[in-house]
Amino acid sequence: MIRELRKVDINKVAAIWLDTNIKTHYFISAQYWKSNFELVKELLLQATVYVYEDKQEIQGFIGLSDEYIEGIFVSAETQSQGIGKILLNYVKGKRNKLLLNVYQKNTRAISFYQREGFEIQCNGIDEATGERDYVMAWQRK
Secondary structure (H helix, E strand, O other): OEEEOOHHHHHHHHHHHHHHHHHHOOOOOHHHHHHOHHHHHHHHHHOEEEEEEEOOEEEEEEEEEOOEEEEEEEOHHHOOOOHHHHHHHHHHOOOOEEEEEEEOOOHHHHHHHHHOOOEEEEEEEOOOOOOEEEEEEEEOO
16 A cells, blocks of 8 residues: 555655665765664655555655655565556556656666666766766656
8 A cells, every 4th residue: 555654654664765775775874874774764754755555564665855766765675566557557547757866886776667668868976975876767658
């Protein structure tokens, strides 16, 4: 089931955010993510966030600001089960265009987004981490 984030969900959602970022972005210091943890909790409560829940357990979420995907995060235990695709398709149904940034070293995510119809628009550098990234976009056909 997909539903909007509730305040009571924030600790579980933030834990998935932290764990996923540390594991996926091995090329960025874990301390970077940990130092942003409290700020991210506040930002999540201000963004449009949809959670994927199964048997009252949050297994993943997607965050949106207008047409911009802030991120898709799926818990380590439930990755590669189609939850990211379900969340992405859910927001595709709500928008005509979507944009996101992805680190160039995160080849697994780049492949996922390309399979889902996103195209690389340009590349740049994430000023917060110094890592090279891509802007990717999806447009309803």
